[in-house]
Amino acid sequence: MLFAWRGLPGLVCGLVCGTLLGGGFGNVSLGFAVGGVLGLAYALALPRPLGGNGAAADRAMTAAAFGLPMWGAINVILLPLLAGQMPQWTAEGMRALFPALVGWLLFGFALGLLATGAVRLIERFLGATPAEPKPKVPDFKTRVVILGGGFAGVTAAINLEKEFRHDPTVAFTIVSETNALLFTPMLAEVAASSLEPTHISAPLRSSFRRTAVVRGQVTGVNLEKRSVELSDREETLPYDHLVLALGAVSSLPPGDGIAEHALEFKTLADAMRIRNHVIDVFDRADAERDEAKRRALLTFVIAGGGFSGAELVGGLNDFARGMLADYPNLIANELRIILVHSRERILPELSVSLADYALERMRARGVTFELNARVSAARPGVVALKRKEGEPTEFEIETETLVWTAGAAPNPLLKELPVERDKRGAVLVDGTLAVKGHAGVWALGDCAVVPDSKTGGPCPSTAQFAIREARTLARNLRASILSEPLEAFHFDALGTLCVVGHHTACAEIKGYKFSGFFAWILWRGIYLSKLPGLERKVRVLGDWTIELFFPRDIVQTIDFQPSPKKSAA
Numbered sequence: 001m002l003f004a005w006r007g008l009p010g011l012v013c014g015l016v017c018g019t020l021l022g023g024g025f026g027n028v029s030l031g032f033a034v035g036g037v038l039g040l041a042y043a044l045a046l047p048r049p050l051g052g053n054g055a056a057a058d059r060a061m062t063a064a065a066f067g068l069p070m071w072g073a074i075n076v077i078l079l080p081l082l083a084g085q086m087p088q089w090t091a092e093g094m095r096a097l098f099p100a101l102v103g104w105l106l107f108g109f110a111l112g113l114l115a116t117g118a119v120r121l122i123e124r125f126l127g128a129t130p131a132e133p134k135p136k137v138p139d140f141k142t143r144v145v146i147l148g149g150g151f152a153g154v155t156a157a158i159n160l161e162k163e164f165r166h167d168p169t170v171a172f173t174i175v176s177e178t179n180a181l182l183f184t185p186m187l188a189e190v191a192a193s194s195l196e197p198t199h200i201s202a203p204l205r206s207s208f209r210r211t212a213v214v215r216g217q218v219t220g221v222n223l224e225k226r227s228v229e230l231s232d233r234e235e236t237l238p239y240d241h242l243v244l245a246l247g248a249v250s251s252l253p254p255g256d257g258i259a260e261h262a263l264e265f266k267t268l269a270d271a272m273r274i275r276n277h278v279i280d281v282f283d284r285a286d287a288e289r290d291e292a293k294r295r296a297l298l299t300f301v302i303a304g305g306g307f308s309g310a311e312l313v314g315g316l317n318d319f320a321r322g323m324l325a326d327y328p329n330l331i332a333n334e335l336r337i338i339l340v341h342s343r344e345r346i347l348p349e350l351s352v353s354l355a356d357y358a359l360e361r362m363r364a365r366g367v368t369f370e371l372n373a374r375v376s377a378a379r380p381g382v383v384a385l386k387r388k389e390g391e392p393t394e395f396e397i398e399t400e401t402l403v404w405t406a407g408a409a410p411n412p413l414l415k416e417l418p419v420e421r422d423k424r425g426a427v428l429v430d431g432t433l434a435v436k437g438h439a440g441v442w443a444l445g446d447c448a449v450v451p452d453s454k455t456g457g458p459c460p461s462t463a464q465f466a467i468r469e470a471r472t473l474a475r476n477l478r479a480s481i482l483s484e485p486l487e488a489f490h491f492d493a494l495g496t497l498c499v500v501g502h503h504t505a506c507a508e509i510k511g512y513k514f515s516g517f518f519a520w521i522l523w524r525g526i527y528l529s530k531l532p533g534l535e536r537k538v539r540v541l542g543d544w545t546i547e548l549f550f551p552r553d554i555v556q557t558i559d560f561q562p563s564p565k566k567s568a569a
């Protein structure tokens, strides 16, 4: 049946369009044959039912885009190999094959247009394509509820879908207070106005096949009744298996005004706030005639010299120095970017030589370092620092900007749960990621203390580990439902990468050290490949390309001024 509705029209359209391929193959019959096969495959792959105005044009463009890899695979590589020659991937060889590329693009476009039109026509006369019989779903479902839409939660859901792809009796729900997965390794680039905020966030609703997405804030979990409470609804969410993937939050010291005056750097909103704040203080400094006040406005203090602090400082330094071109009233030596770190060297996660290299590169670009010092207090316009060296000394910096990257704590919600936790408040799990003493409850990522089965020590709180833990968790959850043996988690870290601004990065991968421009290219290549979804990759690549030719955007998108009172009518 499907062949009559889809296959036959696809085959005919493919044969017709195959005339466009014959020239490039130097063989008309081969053109028809390849065209016919691709036409058949294309029509069978069309969604059921077809829909949407303008969908034919979209499909034609998509099919045309596929022409490029087909040309590369067939004309550039396969046909020369079959003819006993080397692949034609020299510039000269490819130039000679250019007419074949045009043929492929036209073929794809014509096939997309014709096949969609033909299937539409057939559906008009014969009715919609018969649907495949749906598998009978048993009434009983095992309910798996995942709390948290970060790296751990999203990867767990994707892998659970894979594990249970042939088992419709298990239902998955993910609860998250945000509607997208935030790709944190690129967060500093949002704060530094290199990337558009939405480009580093993958929407949850289009990330899954059968996981229901519940947008909401978890306010409590009743482990006895096996239900989850949400802030905006009365009914609770029941579960059979619960996955805790609630991540961590910024941890600001109470008292001394730091929590009140510091900007955080953890979420997408935080990064946008920092970017807009920087633009705001530049605008205020531009209008400020008092030199001391102007200097204070142009002083930025970042607390914490770990990865996120160093990446933020590097990015902000580039952003702020680049902005000076648009503010002719401001001069470069009034601008101060200060990194405060409590130890004697920044980036403790990297080897000494790379951390020193990162510091020297940033210092050469104008960043000031206050090492062995802590931010001890903050009040409007002032940040106080305490130095540890020798006699403790205290001093103050006049500034309007304090960004806190110096600590994170497991999600405070976990403190409400009657489970074992470490002193930071992270949930203790065994090597299989099961929460001790609570069957059917699992935890992973930044909110859990996950022991590595080889070393016995706790795994670091990074996305790299959260993703691997999620894969093991999905296998173990399935094994526990099927009463099979569970596996213990182990993962050898691949390495660490840190970008410190101005086309410079440091990388330590499997013991090999890289720094400078090459490491920066490596950083971009690796993280671009890890960014979820082709569409996001293209968007980020677009932002990076634009940045090569144009200055960073200084349009303010959050207004910090109080809105003027509307006059009474």
Ligand SMILES: Cc1cc2nc3c(=O)[nH]c(=O)nc-3n(C[C@H](O)[C@H](O)[C@H](O)COP(=O)(O)OP(=O)(O)OC[C@H]3O[C@@H](n4cnc5c(N)ncnc54)[C@H](O)[C@@H]3O)c2cc1C
Residues within 6 Å of the ligand: 147, 148, 149, 150, 151, 152, 153, 175, 176, 177, 178, 184, 185, 186, 187, 188, 216, 217, 218, 219, 245, 246, 247, 248, 265, 266, 307, 308, 411, 413, 444, 445, 446, 447, 461, 462, 463, 464, 465, 466
């Ligand atoms: C600036 C920055 C840069 C980083 N760079 C790197 C890097 O380069 N490489 C690397 O490996 N790691 C990096 N990390 C660390 C990495 O982001 C974390 O280790 C990782 O996100 C942990 O994943 P998770 O799912 O456990 O937590 P998260 O990603 O924090 O996810 C927690 C989720 O739970 C949701 N949530 C929290 N509370 C509630 C609630 N009450 N109700 C509903 N939902 C809730 C949150 O909205 C979020 O979606 C970076 C972190 C930061 C902040």
